[in-house]
Amino acid sequence: EVQVLESGGGLVQPGGSLRLSCAASGFNFNNNAMTWVRQAPGKGLEWVASISGSGGSTFNADSVKGRFVISRDNSKNALFLQMNSLRAEDTAVYYCARARGSGSHQFYSFDYWGQGTLVTVSS
Amino acid sequence: QSVLTQPPSVSGAPGQRVTISCTGSSSNIGAGYDVHWYQQLPGTAPKLLIYANNNRPSGVPDRFSGSKSGTSASLAISGLQAEDEADYYCQSYDNSLNYVFGTGTKVTVL
Numbered sequence: 001e002v003q004v005l006e007s008g009g010g011l012v013q014p015g016g017s018l019r020l021s022c023a024a025s026g027f028n029f030n031n032n033a034m035t036w037v038r039q040a041p042g043k044g045l046e047w048v049a050s051i052s053g054s055g056g057s058t059f060n061a062d063s064v065k066g067r068f069v070i071s072r073d074n075s076k077n078a079l080f081l082q083m084n085s086l087r088a089e090d091t092a093v094y095y096c097a098r099a100r101g102s103g104s105h106q107f108y109s110f111d112y113w114g115q116g117t118l119v120t121v122s123s
Numbered sequence: 124q125s126v127l128t129q130p131p132s133v134s135g136a137p138g139q140r141v142t143i144s145c146t147g148s149s150s151n152i153g154a155g156y157d158v159h160w161y162q163q164l165p166g167t168a169p170k171l172l173i174y175a176n177n178n179r180p181s182g183v184p185d186r187f188s189g190s191k192s193g194t195s196a197s198l199a200i201s202g203l204q205a206e207d208e209a210d211y212y213c214q215s216y217d218n219s220l221n222y223v224f225g226t227g228t229k230v231t232v233l
Binding site: 110114 | 125156157159161167168169170171174175180212214216220221222223224225226227
């Protein structure tokens, strides 16, 4: 059974840092791209960042570029999101999801999601 | 501000058919990229409902169907049921913005 489980959320002050983790199981982790999607309270879904199966290619939303870094450890079936210079507008539930599709990454959907971890940026 | 526009809400009586539109542009849906749809039940994580425009993952009832034409896509729910009450999001790829989600639509069963 495919499972992804996020951890690492919490309360952090503006300007602070936080590292989210996502533990994956039930599939060949290093053959799959992974992504982070967030949802601010009462708002819609926002794509944050994605990483290829090998980790050699990463993509970030403009809203987090230069502040967030996506990475993975294929030996541990783990995905990470290092979040720096956090702002109040980064407050959201952060979801980890597997990215799948045929062909190039532009055609990927996100087929398995974790339950999310809440990040609150406030003083 | 999302580049994929959906109606904020749609509603229907049990058994009826409702459709949700997802309007994009020539840099995303109109560029030929696939459209995917997600269902988010209250208080839960999103779930993939339709992938690659009109394909259902295993376990998704055939009451749900998707289509795409030009710069738009649609999700149809036929035989509406109480458990379909949820938020629905479309998703595609944009040449400038990478992956993009729609603004979301709340489906209410009357």
